[in-house]
Amino acid sequence: MNIKLASRVAQLPPYLFAEIDRAKTAARERGIDIIDLGIGDPDMPTFDNIVRKLQEVAPNPVYHRYPSYQGLKVFREAVANWYDRRFGVKVDPATEVVSLIGSKEGIAHISLAFIDPGDISLVPDPGYPVYNIGTLFAGGRSYFMPLKEENGFLPDLDAIPEDVRQKAKIIFINYPNNPTAACADRAFYERIVSFAKKYNIIVCHDAAYSEVYFGDKRPMSFLEVPGAKEVGIEFHSLSKTYNMTGWRIGWAVGNPEVIAGLGKIKTNVDSGLFEAIQIAGIEALEGDQGPQEELRAIYQKRRDVLVKGLSDAGFKVRSPEATLYVWFPVPSGMTSAHFCKTLLDKAGVVATPGNGFGPAGEGYARLTLCLPEERLKEAVERIKKAGVI
Numbered sequence: 286m287n288i289k290l291a292s293r294v295a296q297l298p299p300y301l302f303a304e305i306d307r308a309k310t311a312a313r314e315r316g317i318d319i320i321d322l323g324i325g326d327p328d329m330p331t332f333d334n335i336v337r338k339l340q341e342v343a344p345n346p347v348y349h350r351y352p353s354y355q356g357l358k359v360f361r362e363a364v365a366n367w368y369d370r371r372f373g374v375k376v377d378p379a380t381e382v383v384s385l386i387g388s389k390e391g392i393a394h395i396s397l398a399f400i401d402p403g404d405i406s407l408v409p410d411p412g413y414p415v416y417n418i419g420t421l422f423a424g425g426r427s428y429f430m431p432l433k434e435e436n437g438f439l440p441d442l443d444a445i446p447e448d449v450r451q452k453a454k455i456i457f458i459n460y461p462n463n464p465t466a467a468c469a470d471r472a473f474y475e476r477i478v479s480f481a482k483k484y485n486i487i488v489c490h491d492a493a494y495s496e497v498y499f500g501d502k503r504p505m506s507f508l509e510v511p512g513a514k515e516v517g518i519e520f521h522s523l524s525k526t527y528n529m530t531g532w533r534i535g536w537a538v539g540n541p542e543v544i545a546g547l548g549k550i551k552t553n554v555d556s557g558l559f560e561a562i563q564i565a566g567i568e569a570l571e572g573d574q575g576p577q578e579e580l581r582a583i584y585q586k587r588r589d590v591l592v593k594g595l596s597d598a599g600f601k602v603r604s605p606e607a608t609l610y611v612w613f614p615v616p617s618g619m620t621s622a623h624f625c626k627t628l629l630d631k632a633g634v635v636a637t638p639g640n641g642f643g644p645a646g647e648g649y650a651r652l653t654l655c656l657p658e659e660r661l662k663e664a665v666e667r668i669k670k671a672g673v674i
C-alpha cells in the first residue's frame with residue numbers, strides 16, 4: 286500500500302526547532318547538565334484548591350457523560366463574571382462564551398469556520414505557530430505582519446497592502462505577546478477595531494498571558510475597547526495562569542456570530558470538555574486568588590535574576606512587563622541559530638532561536654522563566670563565564 290500524506294500536511298512549514306532539539310538531546314547524552322529555558326510550560330504544580338476540587342467532583346457520575354460542546358452553563362457564567370470583575374466587560378454566557386479544550390484548540394479551529402480557500406489571515410511574525418497552521422489547514426494563506434522592535438513589537442497596519450486587506454478575513458493578535466513579551470495599549474486596540482470594521486476582518490485576540498504580569502499595570506482585554514465585540518473574539522486559558530497546561534481548559538468570548546461559527550466546527554469535531562474539569566475551572570476563577578499573586582511574585586523574581594544576569598553578561602535586554610519570556614537580540618554578527626547552538630555548547634543553556642517563530646524573529650532569542658530561581662542564577666553564571674559576547 287502506498288500511504289501518502291495529504292498536501293495540507295505535506296506543505297507544513299519545516300519544524301525550525303528540530304536542530305536545537307537534536308543538539309539538546311546530544312548534549313544530554315554526553316552527560317551535560319542542561320538548563321532548559323526553551324519551553325514555555327509552567328514548572329510548578331496546579332494550585333491545591335483546584336486539584337482538590339477535581340478530586341471532590343470527579344467521582345460524581347453526573348459528570349461522566351458527554352459534555353455539551355459549548356461548556357457547562359455554570360462554567361460559562363463563571364467566565365462571564367470573571368470578565369466583568371477583571372476587565373469590566375459584560376458578555377452573555379448564553380451566546381458569547383464557548384469552552385475550549387485549551388485555547389490552542391480554538392485558535393486552530395477558528396479558521397475552519399471563517400477562511401475559504403484563497404482567503405487571507407493576517408498573522409504576527411514572530412508568533413505562536415498555530416495562527417498560521419490553522420489558516421493553512423483551512424486552505425487559506427497567511428500574510429505575515431512583522432513585529433518590529435521600533436514599533437514596540439506591534440504590527441504596522443499601514444504597511445499591509447490594500448489588496449491583502451481586501452482578501453483578509455481574520456487578523457490574529459496576541460498581547461501580552463509570545464515570544465516578544467510586548468504589551469499592547471488601548472490606542473493599539475482602538476486602531477485594530479477601526480481597521481477591522483473598515484475591512485470587515487474578524488479580530489482574534491489571543492490573551493493567554495493576560496494574567497502573567499509584573500507590577501501593577503494589568504494588561505487589558507481587547508474587548509474593553511468600544512466596538513470590539515462587533516468585530517472579534519478573545520481567546521483565554523487557565524494554562525499559564527494557574528499552572529494548568531496539562532488540564533486542557535480554555536475559552537473564547539466575544540462576538541456571538543463568531544462564537545457560534547467556532548461552535549459549529551466544535552459540534553462536528555469534538556464533544557467538549559470533561560465537566561469535572563470545568564467545575565475545577567470555576568474553582569480556579571472564583572476560589573482563592575492568593576496563589577496567583579504568589580505565582581506572579583515568583584516569576585517577577587525570576588525575571589529580575591535573568592534580566593540582570595544577561596545585562597551583566599553584556600546583552601541588550603529589556604525587562605518584560607508580562608509573559609513567561611525574555612526576548613533579546615543575539616550578539617551582532619551571529620544568527621539566532623548560531624547563538625543558541627553556541628549557548629548550548631558553551632554554557633549548557635537552552636534558548637529558543639527567534640527565527641523559529643518566523644523570519645522576523647531572526648536576530649533574537651527567547652528564554653523562559655519556567656525554572657526555579659536557583660537554576661536561573663546558575664544559567665546566568667554559566668552564560669557570563671562562557672563569554673558568548
Ligand SMILES: *Cc1c(COP(=O)(O)O)cnc(C)c1O
Nearest residue numbers: 387388389413463493522524535
Ligand atoms: C501557551 C499559549 C497558548 C495556549 O495555551 P493552551 O494551553 O492551549 O490554552 C495560546 N497562545 C499562546 C501565545 C501561548 O503561548
